[in-house]
Amino acid sequence: MNVTTSGLADLAGRLTGSLTTDPDVLETFSGDESEYRAEGSPLALVRAATVDDVVETVKFAHRRGVPVVPQGARSGLSGGACAVDGCILLSVRSMDRILEVDEVNRTVTVEPGIINLDLKKALRAYGLAYPPDPGSVAMCSVGGNIATNAGGMCCVKYGVTREYVRELKVVLADGTVTRLGHRTVKGVAGLDLAALFTGSEGTLGVIVEATLRLVPAGPAPLSALATFPDVRSATEAVAAYMDTGAEPSLLELMDSITVGFVNEIGDFGLDASVGAVLIMQSDSVTAAADTEAFASVARDNGALDVAFADNAEDSELLVAARRSAQPGNEHYARNHGGGQLIDDVCVPRSRLADFCSGVERIRDETGTVVALVAHAGDGNVHPSVFYDRRDPASGVAATEAFDRIMALGLELGGTITGEHGVGALKSRWLAEELDEGNRRLHREIKNAVDPTGILNPGKMLDCL
Amino acid sequence: MNVTTSGLADLAGRLTGSLTTDPDVLETFSGDESEYRAEGSPLALVRAATVDDVVETVKFAHRRGVPVVPQGARSGLSGGACAVDGCILLSVRSMDRILEVDEVNRTVTVEPGIINLDLKKALRAYGLAYPPDPGSVAMCSVGGNIATNAGGMCCVKYGVTREYVRELKVVLADGTVTRLGHRTVKGVAGLDLAALFTGSEGTLGVIVEATLRLVPAGPAPLSALATFPDVRSATEAVAAYMDTGAEPSLLELMDSITVGFVNEIGDFGLDASVGAVLIMQSDSVTAAADTEAFASVARDNGALDVAFADNAEDSELLVAARRSAQPGNEHYARNHGGGQLIDDVCVPRSRLADFCSGVERIRDETGTVVALVAHAGDGNVHPSVFYDRRDPASGVAATEAFDRIMALGLELGGTITGEHGVGALKSRWLAEELDEGNRRLHREIKNAVDPTGILNPGKMLDCL
Structure with missing residues (x-):
């Protein structure tokens, strides 16, 4: 020492x-x-x-x-x-100031510790919005969102955090302060280092300031919720709906196990007997027509029932069921030994049905409880595997299911992480996903930028 | 040797x-x-x-x-x-095949040599579109577009090439073949090396295959063209129009010199006496209302006249004037000694008016002919500086104007290149734009990835 x-x-x-x-x-x-x-x-x-x-x-x-x-x-x-x-x-959590809102250029410059929801709220007064909305929006920091290139429910329309990062101020491994990227709408002067640092999970530098692109705040969104007899019919409805060229601002799937957990913590009017639920939202000027179009496709694909919201409050009530999925998972975990491993596989949308049925198979074969929610429009699925912390065998089974779910994702042409990041939990799996040339590039760049390896060792790049 | x-x-x-x-x-x-x-x-x-x-x-x-x-x-x-x-x-120009069109996942996999317009045409049969549209769309290759992170007129709505790159196959400096990025909609497994290689101008590897995101082909666009007494009123109209939250699919500015050149090569119905022209296009379902809204803002900001197109053919005629700007420039150059330096500064939209008036000042002070077009909605301006190749003094003056235009862009918080890239012409200026920490990162990454420096030396990274 x-x-x-x-x-x-x-x-x-x-x-x-x-x-x-x-x-x-x-x-x-x-x-x-x-x-x-x-x-x-x-x-x-x-x-x-x-x-x-x-x-x-x-x-x-x-x-x-x-x-x-x-x-x-x-x-x-x-x-x-x-x-x-x-x-x-x-x-850097205490560094949470908004340094500048530039209304004309539609950018905001923030310190990294600001909470995503606090930023969103502050922007309302300007008629502007910062779209990225991880599930943890009320507790996650914007700097952390950038460090992980975070996603969320809006990605199906608005894309991920990277699309909103214009300029970063970062502290490099030796303490040098530098600015990466550009404040302008376009800019190709040099390598895209702002994109390289976005999602680098603290392994290349410490983000201390960010200038982010904003969009005009849209009209209040409208939603619809469709129930299905099983996950497969719901995924088929997703494929058919996206095939129409639809641009929903949210398209979420919950399986029956998630519905059961959600029903334990609140009354969202969800019939416990359904096999799956799809929730869509549109924030475009054609929102009313969009929800109708969704309902029509859902019915054509076997929906049991479709509920509409024709105003913003009711719309938020429909989405509230989805927002309760993680609290529902946590409630279940608390009462069943506390253990929960949240997976984050993204597969091509065409493989969503196969992925979901594969997860059901893994659940059966490992004897685990797995609840599934998905940013279905993006093919990004979060199967949560539960286990009893007091029972080692259940932990082993959960880890096996967690790993097999990632292997299944890779087999279907997907990735081990769509938005949560590699961190410590998936560093071994990153080596499985990337080919040797790609792994070598990672090592070369890491060694060049942080030669003494002090920045967040033992995490993302650990097994490359 | x-x-x-x-x-x-x-x-x-x-x-x-x-x-x-x-x-x-x-x-x-x-x-x-x-x-x-x-x-x-x-x-x-x-x-x-x-x-x-x-x-x-x-x-x-x-x-x-x-x-x-x-x-x-x-x-x-x-x-x-x-x-x-x-x-x-x-x-790699001969490697120009389309390897796969994946309609469900809305991606296309291509070899790098395919011409952008050929790809666009081939996708029409699928009802899909690849938005990036550099001015050279009919002659540029998609691989080159990726290598320069090319832009175009659609960027104001659709963003730049980077937003469409999912996965790249590249050959590294020692001949290793690797895949970077991911085919899925989202993916954060490892550093964003696909983004790093996009815009790297051949300095990190050779792109030999790309999987690109597509969008559903939209409705035929509608356009409007407004004339103004001067560039300042046109730029004010741009700011006011974008402030409304408008999402035009094209918003282009031409100054009076460009209008004069364009009138030399065709009849676009442009009054030679106008000080500036703005052309907007909307490809949304609300296109007709969008053009009306633009016209209204234009009139409020001093427009002399506004012409509308209420069908696709007339709409394309209005845009044809803008598409003739570079041919017009070339025609002028051919008759005036052949020399043309095309600049590519991007400034914050709020500084567009100052930038344009600064260019007029530089033109006057250097005694050069400078024609100006701009992707105005993005603040991306292309001043073309003309000179006589037979007259060394005119070349010196043009180079001075070219350089001063970049310096002005930097002074106004902009970048030396919004979409054309650094190449050989601007490598000295790249060193001016980036701070020392950023330059060091460039050197470190280049040395790590291409230690013998064989990949495109003397270009983008040459002066860092």
């Missing part, structure tokens, strides 16, 4: 923010929303208040070869923000 | 395509559509017919430290595909 207590005290003295070595605090900040926890413990937690705090901390770590784990709101599901042994946890 | 005639003959023998050292052919293939020509001459031109041809050629060059200049249709405007002394020109 190259770090002394007096060394840490010296670093603390140079910070506008704070540094703590309190074991209880470190324990709390060692985890994120995933099940992952590494062996060992962090040296310290730095709560950066300024860019200079980040620079000081990274320089300190760089000189001593100490791992740095950047953290936002720690809402990640892949362990990307979890502590590794002997690291400094570098939280 | 490490390359013998027998060595080249040996390489030629291993190719499905062809290799030539004919000086006349090499002379032709040494240039692109820019004014740039390097000193010296290439060793050979390889016309690759297969991925293996590219691999063989790159391996051959790698072993001998010979520069490789990848070429598509050589329609670039920044010299990125121009020969450097002692290089092998590696043309």
Whole structure:
């Protein structure tokens, strides 16, 4: 260990923010929303208040070869923000200011710690919107969203976080501060390093500021909800509906197990006997016609029933069932031993039906409970595998199901992670997905940009 | 020189395509559509017919430290595909097949040499569209579009090439073949290397296959054309129109000099006395209302006249004037000494008026002829500076104007290139735009990925 207590005290003295070595605090900040926890413990937690705090901390770590784990709101599901042994946890959560709203150019410049929903709310006054909406929108930070290239329910129309990143200010491994990308609508001056750093999960640098593209706030959306006898008919309706050239702003699927869990925590008017539910939303000027078109395709594909909302409040009620899926999962987990592994496979939309039936097969063969929701319009499926933390055999079965679900995704031409990121949980699987040339590029770029390997080791790039 | 005639003959023998050292052919293939020509001459031109041809050629060059200049249709405007002394020109233009159209997942997989317009035409039968539309759409290759992250008139609604690249197959500097990106709608498994290679101008690898996102073909667009007394009122109309939250599929500006040039080559019904023209197009279901809304904003901002098209044919006639801008420029150049430097600055939309008036000032101060067109909705301006190739003083003045236009763009928070790329012409200016940390990242990544520096040297990264 190259770090002394007096060394840490010296670093603390140079910070506008704070540094703590309190074991209880470190324990709390060692985890994120995933099940992952590494062996060992962090040296310290730095709560950066300024860019200079980040620079000081990274320089300190760089000189001593100490791992740095950047953290936002720690809402990640892949362990990307979890502590590794002997690291400094570098939280930018307190750096949460909106620095500038540029109405004419439709951009906002923010510090990384701002909560996604807080940004959305602040933009309403300007008639502007920042579309990316991960499920954790109320608790996740925009910096974390950028670090993982986060998605959400709106992606089917609005795309992922990367499409909204114009310029990043980042602190590199040696403490150098640089700006990547461009504030203009278009720009091809040099390599697209802003895109490279977006989704790099803290392995290339620490994001300390971002200028994001905004869109005009649209009309209040309208929704429809269709129930189906089984998942296959629902996925066929998805394919048929998307084939019409439709551009829904949301198209979500829940299987019967998810419906059962959701019904446990609230009354969303969902019939417990249905095999699957599809929820669509349109925020275009043709929203009313869009919901009708969806209903028509759903009925043609075996829908049992279709419910409409003709105003924004009712519309939000229909979507509320989908928003309750993760709370429903957590409620179930709490009452059944606590364990939940959330998968995040994205497959070509044409393989969605095969993927879902494959997951049902894996569930049966492993004897696990698996609840399934999907950003169906994108082919991005989140099967949640449950287990009893008190029962090792159930944990083994859950891990097997979790892994087999990723293998199935790869087999169907998909990816192991559509939006949650690789983190610690999937680093072994990343090596399965990428070919050797691609893995080598990852190693070369990582070694070139962070030669001492201090930035978020043991995570995304660990097994390449 | 490490390359013998027998060595080249040996390489030629291993190719499905062809290799030539004919000086006349090499002379032709040494240039692109820019004014740039390097000193010296290439060793050979390889016309690759297969991925293996590219691999063989790159391996051959790698072993001998010979520069490789990848070429598509050589329609670039920044010299990125121009020969450097002692290089092998590696043309993938003949690799122009459509390998797969996937209607359900709305993707197409192509070889890099396919001409953009040929791809567009082939997709019509499927009711699908590939939006990126550089001005050179009829002659540029899709691989070249990806290598430069090309833009076009549709970007104001549809974004740039990067938004359409899902997966790339590339040949790396040592001949390794790898796949980057993902075919699925979403995917965050690893660093976004497909985005890194998009716009890398042949400096990191040779693109030999691409899977591209498509969109449903929209309704036939409608257009409107407004004339203004001066450029400033036209740019104010742009700002006011975009402020309404409008989503035109095209919003183009031409100044009076461009109008004059265009009138020389055809009758587009443009009054020679106008100070500026704005052309808008909408391909949405609300196109008719969109053109009305544009007309209303234009009139409120001083438009002299607004012409509408209420059908697709008339609509295309209005846009034809804009499509004739570059032919008009070329016609003027041919009759005035041949020299034309096409700039490509992108500024924040809020600075468009200042940029255009600054260009007028630079024109006056340098005594040059500068014609201006702009993808106005994006703040992306193409001032063309003319000079007489027989008059060195006029070349010096043009270069001064060209450079001052880029400096002005940077001063206004813009970029030296919105869509044409850095190439050879702007490599010195790239160093001005990027800060030292950013330049270092470029060097580190280039050195890591192409340690012997054989891939397109003397171009984009040359002055970093």
